[in-house]
Amino acid sequence: MSDQFSPSLADGGDGDDAPPGPGHVIPSGPTVATEVDLSTHYLGLELATPIVASAGPFTGDLASLRALDAAGIGAVVLPSLFEEQLVHEADQVERYSSYGSDANPEAPGGYVPNLDQYNEGAVRYLRLIREAQQVVRGPVIASLNGVTTGGWVRYAQLLADAGADAVELNVYRVAADTQVSGRQVEVETLRLVESVAEATNVPIAVKLSPHWSAMASFATQLAEAGADGLVLFNRFYQPDIDLDTLSVTPHLVLSDSDELRLPLRWCAIMHGRVDASLAASTGVHTHRDVLKLLLAGADVTMSTSALLRHGPAHVATLTQGVREWMQARGYSSVDELRGAISQRTVRDPAAFERANYLETLTSYASTFLR
Numbered sequence: 408m409s410d411q412f413s414p415s416l417a418d419g420g421d422g423d424d425a426p427p428g429p430g431h432v433i434p435s436g437p438t439v440a441t442e443v444d445l446s447t448h449y450l451g452l453e454l455a456t457p458i459v460a461s462a463g464p465f466t467g468d469l470a471s472l473r474a475l476d477a478a479g480i481g482a483v484v485l486p487s488l489f490e491e492q493l494v495h496e497a498d499q500v501e502r503y504s505s506y507g508s509d510a511n512p513e514a515p516g517g518y519v520p521n522l523d524q525y526n527e528g529a530v531r532y533l534r535l536i537r538e539a540q541q542v543v544r545g546p547v548i549a550s551l552n553g554v555t556t557g558g559w560v561r562y563a564q565l566l567a568d569a570g571a572d573a574v575e576l577n578v579y580r581v582a583a584d585t586q587v588s589g590r591q592v593e594v595e596t597l598r599l600v601e602s603v604a605e606a607t608n609v610p611i612a613v614k615l616s617p618h619w620s621a622m623a624s625f626a627t628q629l630a631e632a633g634a635d636g637l638v639l640f641n642r643f644y645q646p647d648i649d650l651d652t653l654s655v656t657p658h659l660v661l662s663d664s665d666e667l668r669l670p671l672r673w674c675a676i677m678h679g680r681v682d683a684s685l686a687a688s689t690g691v692h693t694h695r696d697v698l699k700l701l702l703a704g705a706d707v708t709m710s711t712s713a714l715l716r717h718g719p720a721h722v723a724t725l726t727q728g729v730r731e732w733m734q735a736r737g738y739s740s741v742d743e744l745r746g747a748i749s750q751r752t753v754r755d756p757a758a759f760e761r762a763n764y765l766e767t768l769t770s771y772a773s774t775f776l777r
C-alpha cells in the first residue's frame with residue numbers, strides 16, 4: 408500500500424491526546440510564534456475566532472448571548488424559525504388582510520389589524536436579531552428551518568433586513584415517504600436553496616444531515632444553487648419507545664467528542680473541492696476537536712452540546728486551548744492550519760476512503776488475533 412493510502416483522520420480512531428491521524432505527521436509552522444491570529448472567514452464574513460455557537464437554546468437568550476460574546480465567541484447562529492410556524496402565520500395574515508376589504512372603503516388594500524397579533528413568532532424573532540446585534544460583536548446568523556419552497560421563503564430577506572449577517576437554512580427532513588426517491592429529495596432541496604438564495608441579499612449557509620447518498624456531488628450542486636457555506640452536520644433526534652407506558656418518547660442526548668469523526672471526515676473530503684465555506688457541527692467539545700477540524704479543512708467549528716454542558720464561558724477555554732497549541736507548534740494563524748490534513752491532495756478520495764476502511768479492519772483483526 409502506498410503512502411497515499413495510509414490510514415488517515417478520515418477513519419478517526421485516535422484518542423483525544425493523539426495527533427489527528429496515525430498516518431500523518433502534523434506539519435508544524437515556523438518554530439516560534441508568539442502572536443497567534445485566530446481570525447477566519449466564513450460565508451465571506453470576517454470572524455475574530457473560528458469558534459461559533461450553533462443554534463440552540465442559549466443563542467435565543469440575550470443574557471447567554473452576552474456571556475458568549477464576553478467569552479470571545481466568533482459568531483452565533485440563532486435558533487431556527489420554522490417553516491410550519493411561518494406558513495401558519497402567512498395563512499393568518501392572508502385571511503385577515505382580505506377580511507373586510509369590501510366593507511371598509513378606507514381600507515381598499517385590505518384590513519390588516521395588527522400584524523403582531525398574527526405574526527408573533529416571526530416578530531419576536533426579528534426583535535431577537537436586532538437585540539443580538541447589539542450584544543454580539545461577531546456576525547449574527549439567523550436560521551430558517553424548512554423543506555419546501557413557498558411564500559414563507561420571503562422571510563429570509565426579512566431576517567436580513569432585521570440585521571442578520573447571514574441566513575442558515577436548516578434542512579431537517581426525514582425521507583420517510585416510500586414513493587419519494589433520493590434524487591427527488593435532492594432536487595426539492597436544491598430548489599429550496601435556490602429560492603432562499605434568490606429571496607435574500609445576505610450569504611446563505613445550508614445545514615445538512617449526514618444522510619445524503621452522494622454527499623460530495625450534492626454539496627457541489629448546493630454551492631451551484633447558491634449556498635455560500637455548508638454546515639456539516641445537523642444531528643437527528645431519534646425518538647425512543649418507553650416499554651412501561653408503551654409510548655414513543657422524545658430522546659435528546661447531548662453529543663460527545665466521539666461524534667466528531669463524521670464532520671471530520673467530510674470536512675477533510677470537501678475542503679478545496681467544494682466552492683463553499685465549511686462549518687463543522689457535531690461533537691465539538693474540546694480545543695483538540697476544534698484543531699482537528701481546522702486541520703481537516705473547516706473554516707469554523709460550531710458547538711451546542713458542549714456549551715449547554717459547560718456554559719458560555721467554555722468558549723474562552725476552547726480559544727485558550729487552541730491558542731496555546733498553536734503557539735507550542737509555531738503556528739501564527741488559522742490560515743496556516745486550515746486543511747493541512749485534508750484530502751485535497753488525494754486524487755481519488757473514494758479509493759482513499761476504501762483503502763482506509765480495509766486498513767482499519769485489517770489492523771483491528773491483527774490486534775484481535777495476536
Ligand SMILES: Cc1cc2nc3c(=O)[nH]c(=O)nc-3n(C[C@H](O)[C@H](O)[C@H](O)COP(=O)(O)O)c2cc1C
Binds near residue numbers: 485486
Ligand atoms: C436543545 C437543542 C436545540 C437545538 N435547536 C436547533 C435549532 O433550532 N436549529 C438548528 O439548526 N439546530 C438546532 N440544534 C442542533 C445544534 O445546532 C447542533 O447542530 C447539534 O446539536 C450538533 O452539535 P453539538 O454536537 O455541538 O451539539 C439544537 C440542538 C440542541 C441540543
